[in-house]
Amino acid sequence: MSPRMARGEAESSGNGNGAPTEHLLALRGFSKSFGPVRALHEVDFEVDSGEIVALVGDNGAGKSTLIKAIDGVQPPDTGDAYFDGQKVRISDPQTAEKLGIATVFQDLALCDNLDVVANLFLGKEVVDGVPVHVLDEVDMEQRSKQLLSDLSVTTLGSVRTQVGSLSGGQRQSVAIARTLIGQPKVVLFDEPTAALGVAQTAQVLALVTRLKDEGLGIVMISHNLEDVFQVADRIIVLRLGERVATFDRKESTPEQIVGAITGADTAEMRRLEEESQQKQSSEE
Amino acid sequence: MEGGVASQLRSLGHDARSGILGRIARGELGVLQVFIALAVIWTIFQFANDRFLTAVNLTNLTLQVTAIAIISIGVVFVLLLGEIDLSVGAVSGLCAGIMAVLTVQHGWSPALAILVGLLAGTSIGLINGFFNTYFGIPSFVVTLAGLIAWQGALLLVLGDTGTINLPPSIITDLTSTFYGGAIGWTLAVAITGGTLGVGLMARRRRQKAGLEPPPLAGIVLRTVVVGLAMFIGIAILLSDRGVPLALLILLALTGVFAFITQRTRFGRHVYAVGGNAEAARRAGIRVTRVRMMVFAIGSTMAAAGGIMAASRLIAVNQSSGSGDVLLNAIAGPVIAGTSLFGGRGTVWSALLGALVIGSISNGMDLLGLQSSVKFMITGGVLLAAVTLDSVARRQRAQVST
Numbered sequence: 254m255s256p257r258m259a260r261g262e263a264e265s266s267g268n269g270n271g272a273p274t275e276h277l278l279a280l281r282g283f284s285k286s287f288g289p290v291r292a293l294h295e296v297d298f299e300v301d302s303g304e305i306v307a308l309v310g311d312n313g314a315g316k317s318t319l320i321k322a323i324d325g326v327q328p329p330d331t332g333d334a335y336f337d338g339q340k341v342r343i344s345d346p347q348t349a350e351k352l353g354i355a356t357v358f359q360d361l362a363l364c365d366n367l368d369v370v371a372n373l374f375l376g377k378e379v380v381d382g383v384p385v386h387v388l389d390e391v392d393m394e395q396r397s398k399q400l401l402s403d404l405s406v407t408t409l410g411s412v413r414t415q416v417g418s419l420s421g422g423q424r425q426s427v428a429i430a431r432t433l434i435g436q437p438k439v440v441l442f443d444e445p446t447a448a449l450g451v452a453q454t455a456q457v458l459a460l461v462t463r464l465k466d467e468g469l470g471i472v473m474i475s476h477n478l479e480d481v482f483q484v485a486d487r488i489i490v491l492r493l494g495e496r497v498a499t500f501d502r503k504e505s506t507p508e509q510i511v512g513a514i515t516g517a518d519t520a521e522m523r524r525l526e527e528e529s530q531q532k533q534s535s536e537e
Numbered sequence: 538m539e540g541g542v543a544s545q546l547r548s549l550g551h552d553a554r555s556g557i558l559g560r561i562a563r564g565e566l567g568v569l570q571v572f573i574a575l576a577v578i579w580t581i582f583q584f585a586n587d588r589f590l591t592a593v594n595l596t597n598l599t600l601q602v603t604a605i606a607i608i609s610i611g612v613v614f615v616l617l618l619g620e621i622d623l624s625v626g627a628v629s630g631l632c633a634g635i636m637a638v639l640t641v642q643h644g645w646s647p648a649l650a651i652l653v654g655l656l657a658g659t660s661i662g663l664i665n666g667f668f669n670t671y672f673g674i675p676s677f678v679v680t681l682a683g684l685i686a687w688q689g690a691l692l693l694v695l696g697d698t699g700t701i702n703l704p705p706s707i708i709t710d711l712t713s714t715f716y717g718g719a720i721g722w723t724l725a726v727a728i729t730g731g732t733l734g735v736g737l738m739a740r741r742r743r744q745k746a747g748l749e750p751p752p753l754a755g756i757v758l759r760t761v762v763v764g765l766a767m768f769i770g771i772a773i774l775l776s777d778r779g780v781p782l783a784l785l786i787l788l789a790l791t792g793v794f795a796f797i798t799q800r801t802r803f804g805r806h807v808y809a810v811g812g813n814a815e816a817a818r819r820a821g822i823r824v825t826r827v828r829m830m831v832f833a834i835g836s837t838m839a840a841a842g843g844i845m846a847a848s849r850l851i852a853v854n855q856s857s858g859s860g861d862v863l864l865n866a867i868a869g870p871v872i873a874g875t876s877l878f879g880g881r882g883t884v885w886s887a888l889l890g891a892l893v894i895g896s897i898s899n900g901m902d903l904l905g906l907q908s909s910v911k912f913m914i915t916g917g918v919l920l921a922a923v924t925l926d927s928v929a930r931r932q933r934a935q936v937s938t
Binding site for chain 1: 748801802803805812813817819
């Protein structure tokens with residue numbers, strides 16, 4: 254068992270007593286129900302700076318619900334959130350954004366009729382002049398080019414291209430670059446490589462890794478274990494709204510993950526559970 | 538996949554993409570396309586009746602299109618959202634009626650009456666926006682109800698008299714004032730010089746910032762085209778009654794609203810909401826507010842157009858704002874390239890579209906055609922323009938996949 258995992262499990266057993274200050278973002282006891290449906294149950298979650306956490310699970314496991322609870326789109330019924338060690342209440346997307354939590358959406362929330370620059374700065378336009386807010390196109394274009402070259406996004410051609418005419422991978426690059434305009438500390442990805450080709454997937458995963466190298470905390474929902482094993486540091490498995498397992502990528506195999514996702518009772522799983530129980534009891 | 542036919546169709550599509558027809562089909566030629574259409578229309582009517590391209594008739598044409606073009610400016614905003622406002626005709630009539638009643642029957646000063654007329658338009662727009670945003674009722678339905686209701690309101694405002702004639706005042710001056718050479722040429726020089734100056738300044742700023750500057754030839758070409766249009770246009774107008782104040786108002790409004798859509802944050806948000814409302818919402822744009830403001834602008838411009846129409850007619854009556862006002866005000870921008878599906882188009886399309894429709898209408902009047910024929914031809918032109926818009930949309934969708 255990895256040291257990282259051991260720490261995560263130990264905290265889980267503590268279950269929210271005292272602020273978990275050493276994490277960039279930590280959730281304790283997040284629960285969310287939709288009527289009789291229990292979408293999340295007492296889920297703990299944490300991500301650090303410079304770390305990619307993959308969130309995996311079957312359909313309906315609660316991945317998207319958890320993401321929506323983090324970015325304020327759908328606040329949880331109960332549970333505490335800690336950001337940079339401070340207890341916070343993320344009640345809406347604006348609060349999340351102010352804290353430094355950005356989301357790259359699965360369905361690419363881009364405006365096809367606007368060019369790359371306009372999309373990058375959408376809702377955060379650089380303006381000069383009061384009371385008439387005149388767009389500073391030159392400044393925005395300069396910063397767009399800088400941002401895209403920092404991210405090594407070189408396939409775009411002109412930043413004045415309409416986003417509607419870009420390929421899926423290029424659009425995803427723009428969507429990812431856009432979240433960085435607000436200088437976030439945590440970026441949430443909901444299926445960043447869904448519907449992308451092989452080359453484009455590689456391009457997007459490289460981009461995700463680059464964000465991690467810059468010290469951002471990355472949370473990534475994915476169905477694709479190949480992608481997960483390529484970039485993730487830790488893998489958190491949700492099943493039926495509960496966090497059932499945490500793996501260190503370097504010390505786990507896809508078979509273990511699949512077992513945890515489906516709930517198959519493998520020998521490996523039993524061994525892990527026993528180990529963690531022993532650890533808990535020894536700590537107590 | 539389905540063998541020969543499919544691949545044939547694909548290769549056809551590919552051929553069309555590279556050719557000029559393909560570019561027209563995708564709506565890429567934009568303004569140029571409209572100028573070509575306008576040139577064709579003018580040539581046809583000039584051959585049919587050589588009075589068409591005379592100074593007198595072109596001045597008349599200018600005055601005829603002003604009211605519709607101003608209403609269309611507001612329509613462009615609503616269309617950019619992907620919405621529609623079917624009440625602009627009725628609102629233009631009602632607001633002109635309110636203005637007329639206040640100044641003629643209640644003795645208000647004309648300027649104040651104009652202001653109240655405009656504000657009545659703004660209020661109606663806010664009502665439209667409120668029902669559209671808070672109750673989620675499609676704008677089509679809200680404004681269809683408005684079309685009927687505001688027509689009724691006009692009858693109520695006008696009362697038993699039915700027609701209110703406007704005595705000479707600044708209201709009638711709006712469309713009966715003409716300026717001489719001094720103002721005309723100054724304007725031509727200012728606009729031509731301004732086009733060049735703004736182009737060069739923007740170019741230098743981009744150069745300084747290390748960005749790829751726009752080609753100098755483009756700026757020069759634009760200046761030459763604008764300059765020629767201005768100087769020839771002013772020369773023609775001066776050889777008749779002079780430069781109409783109405784034209785100056787129209788150009789000023791078009792310029793201001795074009796600036797708002799292209800260069801301001803609000804304008805950018807209008808395009809964003811029209812392009813992808815959900816994306817705009819997630820980006821933190823206050824979508825409801827944008828929608829309310831757009832509907833308010835739409836109805837305010839309808840009121841302004843109605844006031845110009847009343848000024849030209851020197852009266853407001855029960856049929857003010859009815860008939861083909863609505864059709865023409867919406868058809869104009871669509872003919873000139875503003876999409877009915879939202880997010881694409883410019884304020885200039887209001888001006889150009891009104892000019893196309895106005896030219897057809899004016900030319901057919903000169904030929905003494907029946908109303909029946911006029912309506913059918915105008916309808917046909919609109920259908921053709923919308924078809925072009927739909928085809929362009931589908932072509933774009935194909936290109937991006």
